[in-house]
Amino acid sequence: MNKIHINYQDTSIMCHDIYDIFPKKAYNVENVFEQEYLKFIIEHEKHIPTLDETLHLLKRDMDSAYLKNHPIDFLRLLSELVKTDNRLVYEMPKVGTDDEIRLVSPKNFTKKQAIELLEKHYNGEDAVLSKGVSFEKIKDEMLESHNEFCIKYVLANDDDSGMRLKALDLTNNKTVIVNVAFNDDDDVVRLEDMKKIGYDPVLLIELIDHEENTCNKKYLQKLLVDDEGLYDFIIKDNPDITEETLIDNFNEKYDHILADIRRKNDLINLLSEKIEDESENKKKEVINEYENLIDKLTSDYNYSLETITDEELLKAIIRYHPNQTIRIKAMKNMNIRDEDFLKEMALNSNEVYLRKLAVLNPHMNDKQTLMDILLHEDEDYMRKAVLDNVFFDDMKTLLHIKDNDKNDEIRKKAMDN
Structure with missing residues (x-):
């Protein structure tokens, strides 16, 4: 050069x-x-x-x-x-x-x-x-602006646990918080994350079973049994419980929920095995065959799809499951990193909300795709989503949007960018 x-x-x-x-x-x-x-x-x-x-x-x-x-x-x-x-x-x-x-x-x-x-x-x-x-050098400023994309990007990708803690402090997104609790590799980050979860007995029981750090496990156990919501949780299906039978009933309910959770995890592992290295047609068959079990898995355990780490299973559910709510839950999972899949969903999905989630995925950094959406998308919130993606920095396109977009808020956002 x-x-x-x-x-x-x-x-x-x-x-x-x-x-x-x-x-x-x-x-x-x-x-x-x-x-x-x-x-x-x-x-x-x-x-x-x-x-x-x-x-x-x-x-x-x-x-x-x-x-x-x-x-x-x-x-x-x-x-x-x-x-x-x-x-x-x-x-x-x-x-x-x-x-x-x-x-x-x-x-x-x-x-x-x-x-x-x-x-x-x-x-x-x-x-x-x-x-x-580079973006790495302006993360602090972007986090201070409470940019949702940047928060998720740091939590999903940053090697610095201190930066992840800072990002964690800025989010109240339950889906993101639960994903971090299950998947972050730092004990301290997970512990601070668990403090943001709130009282959710089924989720706490699953985290207790999943968590390997002794200190973190003890915190979760204390959170589960100390909260005043525990009594309501135990007597919900059995109003005849007395103080004398409370502990026995708690243990019985705990074991029952834990068994359900492990069956749910067995189902996820089974689905992963069945679609591994298979064609798209075969993956579609598997998702259709287990459609009702996937529905039940999602209704009984609200955050299962948001915490799965098997990317191929997530993509298969998003492509082939007939229930839109299921597809959306899977698409919210930060563990989807396949750039080609994210481009496919952002440009070709018939569901605008799935397209928006693809644009806001912290691993979406294809500038041509983002530019095409910003220039040609009719939906205002899709164009806003592109402007929230910190990887999009094409000056000419931003200037064009600043001067020509029909939406005042989008023109202002382009100018700020």
């Missing part, structure tokens, strides 16, 4: 020989800074301005109040000039070193970082980007 080398001692306009790889762009701009910037580009159309030259224009034309309110305006324009085919190609040496720095899309700068960069130059200091800012 050709590189643009900048001589920081040369204050004249930089020249180079690769201008032809950057096609001329047609802009329709309104704010004064953008008009002035584009005038500069037109006057020097055989040159791509350096970062410092761009900042110089900003310093000349903007006051400090504008910097604080619109720190990313210039970054977006600069990005438009220096990327092609959605790949960044503009590289420059870091002052005083042999290191090279890649400029990144404005979506990957936090507002705070953009302001710091601009104010450095505005105050006469050397303004150089130290490195590109």
Whole structure:
């Protein structure tokens, strides 16, 4: 790849020989800074301005109040000039070193970082980007915004248990909380998660059976027997229970529920075995054959489908089970990671809610699919879902939506992004 080398001692306009790889762009701009910037580009159309030259224009034309309110305006324009085919190609040496720095899309700068960069130059200091800012580096800010997609992404993918605890603290989504309780590999994260579950006797009994950490198991047992709801739970089907028979009846009911849970888990294992390495037609046959048992499994144990880890079983249920409620519950499972399946559901499912869940799955990061939905989807909440997906950062599409979408809220959300 050709590189643009900048001589920081040369204050004249930089020249180079690769201008032809950057096609001329047609802009329709309104704010004064953008008009002035584009005038500069037109006057020097055989040159791509350096970062410092761009900042110089900003310093000349903007006051400090504008910097604080619109720190990313210039970054977006600069990005438009220096990327092609959605790949960044503009590289420059870091002052005083042999290191090279890649400029990144404005979506990957936090507002705070953009302001710091601009104010450095505005105050006469050397303004150089130290490195590109990826999503990994803005997770804290995204979590602070309570972005649901980001919360699920961190809980499902982040190796840092501290980050997962932070994300856990920000969610009250019962489906997500239960999934973490069954599947997170950190004892402390699971314990903190269990504290958010509330009193749900059947779920607590299953977690007690599933949990391997002794401390966590004791917490769950204490939660189950100490809560005032336990008495109602025990006498629900037997009002003749007395204080003398309470413990015996509790043990009897506990054992009965535990036996049901283990039969349920045996059914899940059986289904997994029956569809393993089978054709789609065979998987459909299996789901149809066990349709009623899957229905009962879901009605008796509300969170079974949301915590299954067998991705192939989940996909088969979503594709072939006739009950929409069952399909939706399975689609909410964060353990679905198959990108091709998520694309299939997002683009081709006849059920809009399933499509929305596919877009908001924390492993959906196919930008072309997200772009197609944002540009062509009629349902407002589908387009909103795309804008909630932190992996979508195509500037041109966001600008188009900002200027043209029929929904005021979506236009504002695109502008904020």
